[in-house]
Amino acid sequence: MAFAVNRWLMGIRTFTLKLSLQVKLILSFVFIIFIPVILFSWYTLNEESAKAMKELSENNKNVLKVEKINIENNVELMGWTGQLALSNREMNNYLQIEQMQDAARVLHIKSDVVNSFQYFLFNNPRIANVRLFTDNSFVNEIWPVILQEARIQDKPWHHAVMAQNGLPWWEIQEDVGLTGVPSEQTADEPFMTYLQEFRYPDNRVHNGILEISMKLSDFFSQTFSSVQDTNSQLIVVARSGQAYSLKDSPVFKKHSAEELMNSLELTSNTDYEKVQFKVNGESYLAFQSYIPSIDIHLVNMASLAETNKSINHSRVRYIVLISLLVVFLILLSYLMQSKILSRLRALRESMQQVRSGNFNIELPPIAVTDEVGELSFHYQQLILKINELIQEQATRQAAGKEAELRALKNQIDSHFLYNTLENVKMLAEIEGQYHISDIMTSLGGMMRYSIDWKRDHVMLSDEIQQVQHFVSIMNTRFDGRLDLRMSIAPECFKQESLKMSLQPIVENAIKHGMSRMHSSDGNLAIRIDAERLDHTCVIKITDSGCGIADEKLELLNQMLRMEESAYQEARQLFARKDHQDSNGIGLRNVDQRVVMSYGAEYGIRIESQEGSYTCIIMTLPYRVMGGEVDSND
Template identity: 55%
Template structure:
């Protein structure tokens, strides 16, 4: 059942992951496509607005660049009626026709403060008509820079009862114009109806699930109020719920209101002082996503049910022979290792049965082998015990010889046997790889005592060890190869009449390190040979073996294997920053410095 369940899970998990990935992909793609589509609508509207801005600015530029009209606006004296009629018929009519050749331009007005200028409605008007407008002071403060304003009322002829106020919103370009000397003359206004200025916002050909909205500086909302998206909630209510931003790049946000989901794509146009918002209703899109999700769930459930049944029947057929193997395993567990598994075939189960039979055969062979191994182990234990007895016998024999030498008055031999016994105990009783420096120095003292017998007392050992270094942790048998090198090469090259070979062991603490130095007063090492030996310490094994083979042909030169082994042990124990360093002056001395981390051993512990 576990196998069937695991197989079903192996099917279910990928199916569920794939379904989740596919569904989330469909959902995200739907939202992304909807966002991309409505961002495109917003960008098209921004392009339309930019075109209309250019048309209005071009119209304003034409109006201010007309020489005849400028001359009229800058009159220094009041003209008679005949001159005014002639101006109206020749200059003003052509000027008005030229300005209004674009049908989208609603009005072009020049409000002048020049008392010598007579009004020609609806283009040339007196500035007193607009002085009470809320935007008047703002335009005057712009100093000739264009100011854009959305206006609702079009009451220009103040006090004229025959002219009705038209509640049609206009986008107006407002700009101060001046005399030639730069003093104030008046204000120009170029207007276009909002429905023409924001073309796509008021277009009847739109996606019913989205609608463009314009929000002015004062928070007024301009849009097609009859759009389907505003049937339940007005545009003003929706904009009150939306947090408008001051960023020029498109910003996307989502919110819910009255149980409906919306997405707002907004941008701010600082030049016009308006927010342009594309409001998108997400109800239909989310409903489509929900239907797609439900369809996925149904498909997954059906697929899982079919796969589960199919898996169950297939496993029932396969597991029939596995049950036979299970029963044979129970017999083996009971101690019967001569079971004949009656399962044959070339498929996986047949192969499993074949290997199981081979396993039983191997188990029987291993049982026999283990019995023989146990017998051999007992014999090895006896042999080890015998060797232990032999080592104790050897120590006892050395003690007896030592006592005999003392009785006979052979104190030199007695001292040598004492040193030899100490060396044997230290080297043979290898219970741990790290010892205290004092133990290693004691071993070196025994070694020098024995070697002095050979060299007739010409070896002298001096100790210059700081008190805090005696309990320093060192690798066992790490100093002896350094001292052996000093004895071997120092004594071979020492002049027979020159005196003793002095070997100094020094130790001191430097920061977090302990430095142990072995120095001899021998003849030193030539500089080229010193570089070679230093390089051999951490040379690659193949290169080292090649150099060593050359060195073996010249017996007078050492191969450096002892120093290399000590350096490798130090690196393996403490890291590559620790190890040996060699220095020598030919004809003077040789010094080998061992660098270790400063670790103090107390008994068998390190701290």
């Protein structure tokens, strides 16, 4: 997974590197503006969606609440009607007779008791009917109030009412027609019926069942009202699972109430419960509540089609606005950056001309002092500097040609000098002046070594040979009082050394050693030691001169690495004290050459003991001329 992500990121990086600077700037500009706009739009759209869902939820919850209040009122009305019916004394006396009544008594009951009973109970138009079913065989039926219980004994709810022991039972009936009454007219809609068993005064013997009916559209007035929100619809679910609602509601346009209820799990919560679900891709929001007093579930079913459509319209509107904004930003960025990058393009074209070798280019005058203007200014200065350097190089080449001619002339002169020295040497040998012949040999070797300067680095053995020639010549001056001794480790003969780095040190030793001679025989011993220590080569040049005082020795070591101004002051101090040129200028030059070639950790230092010796220690990195590498490295 990580490898795939890295590969994807590398692909994006490779693609972006191929884009032009202007495209990158436009993309970055749009990207910086686009992300906040997207986040703001996403937040606003979510807020609008949440607000729409909240408003829909509140409206549907209020509708359900209003319907529950209506139901409670109707339950109270039908319960109050039932209490009035069962508390009528004359009606109870008639239902509890223990012998057959004559026709006059029955007519009296009908005209006085039943008609008054009907008038009193039916003063509320929502009550469809009130019927008393009795099992007293002495009671004559008085239609439509007093009927024999045998007419309802085949009803599915009869047994449930008897099991209530006098408590009310609520039942939704599709048909309230009675058995054995073919001519009775039945309604086209179901009824909500209030059923209650009544007994004889001793409250132990069953007397009959009271039935109070109300049309379902009156009992659930909000459910069957056509004046309501077209996106929601109340549904009444009986204990049998049968759903009752306004069938032509727009909510049931695609799915019937039964289909929707089959997709919804009914709750036992007497409060409000919200459930969102889908049926064949259609979204619905259901608010439901259980009413235990009448054992029904009341559900307010809302279709989310219009709400989702409104949210989708808002989403499309935001997408269009964002797209227009992106196009506007791209055009604005393109126009702004074209003006800025036009000067960069001019710089690029001039650079291409310079790359092709044309340095005589003319750049437009700089009128803007921004970063691009500053870059143009520095580029112009760079071109001017390049042209100056070209002219200087041409001058150098001309001077180099002249120097070559002078070098050729000097080479001719040096050959003449070498030939003359060889002739003198041959004459000395012929005359038997072998000492002069040896001096000519040493002098010729020194001249060839010093004049033939083709490179700055030589082997240590070459430097030692040069020192030997030098000491040999100087012995002529000092009558052989110079004694040169050497101890060179074999691995140091090919050590890389700076040309003419040892002779100035030996010359300095002879100069100061012979001027302050303290030995009894008047001889000066000079010893050269070279050895390898780890990754360095240490060369020591020791003379048996009079040495250096401690305070002077410390100052001399400091002078080797002093700044130029401080060095000149110290040099003047030595000149005033010693009245001679004993300022270590030769040693300082050698040390500076070593530092410039190998670094500050290398160079020379002076060790001395007054009245005994002076030792110059040169430290070089161990390097073998010719590129050879020691096996220990």
